[in-house]
Amino acid sequence: MQSLMPDSNNNNAKASIDKWVTAEVRAMKAYQVPSSTGLIKLDAMETPYTLPDALKQEWLSALGGVSVNRYPDPDSTELKVLIRSCFSIPDECGLMLGNGSDELIQIIAMLVGGVSRTFLAPIPTFSMYQQISTATATQFAGIPLAADFSIQAENLFEAIEQFNPACIFFAYPNNPTGNCFDPTTIKQILNNAPGLVVVDEAYFAFCQKSFVNEIATHPNLIVLRTMSKSGLAGLRLGMMLGNPEWIEQMEKLRLPYNSNILSQVSAQFYLQHHDILQQQAEQIRKDRSWVFREMSKISGIEVFPSEANFLLFRVDRSADTVFNGLREKGVLIRNLHDPSSPLENCLRVTIGLEQENRVFIEALSSLKI
């Protein structure tokens, strides 16, 4: 009898992949996370701090009471109440939680993206906007930032005319450049955009500027927040704020149990101690100023002002050499070098513990750029 799967060698897989997977997705690369074993990890905008020991014990006993045999509360009811009070979210805003804000971007793309739709964003910016556009067959139009990483309003308005974008993304402050775009320009775009405007406030803890108060008067505005950059990257907890009618549409595309019970209980515990997370963010802001000043003293380095928990800098030689030199000295940062972009010879360092920042500065100085 003939087997239904005569042979499953690579050639056959390739043939069927070529047949069924779009050329755009075939050309994509999966998100790469380099190994950080044994290195000081300053590459991913994580917080270096954990809970004080006494609280850690309390947290573990809270987790001990969790029923993992049961499905979690699909609406994260208690957690949402706490989030609303911790972040002073106005009652008239809708709130939806995601498995990280990455998932929320994906839900936006499923709702308003797709074939013959376009998403727009100033570039360089957070890579997921383009990645998720491609994954959902949505066209992505990247509008280059000016040399000082500000938005070029006229180009953006022209692109809006040209592409009629279903959604425009602004990371505020922007990753990887660290600056906040001009809020007046963003408001003008909010008033004129044909579709949604997403203001992604992933770094809110370090900059405190927000568009949340514009939601009441702008039904096309979606604000994203995340707990990832302020202490809880491992939990995967993102928040979407917006007009309740829009959030209602988004909710239809959210998988029912996207926020697992350990994350819900942990996030509740941490948010009951929100003051600790805020103090940690405050410390990171201070340390950011110190690292900025120290980097500015090193010749051959141009460091850009930042309102986030990282600093972007350009070196006057090969970024690859600097990246590898730092890694040899035990420090992992992010190499953003791309000869065809404004990030030529640029790197990004996340603010870590005081001691880690010191090691980074010493290592960078010793490379004699």
Ligand SMILES: *Cc1c(COP(=O)(O)O)cnc(C)c1O
């Ligand atoms: C890190 C980052 C995110 C992703 O956050 P998660 O909640 O961890 O998925 C979203 N937007 C921007 C701009 C980021 O830098």
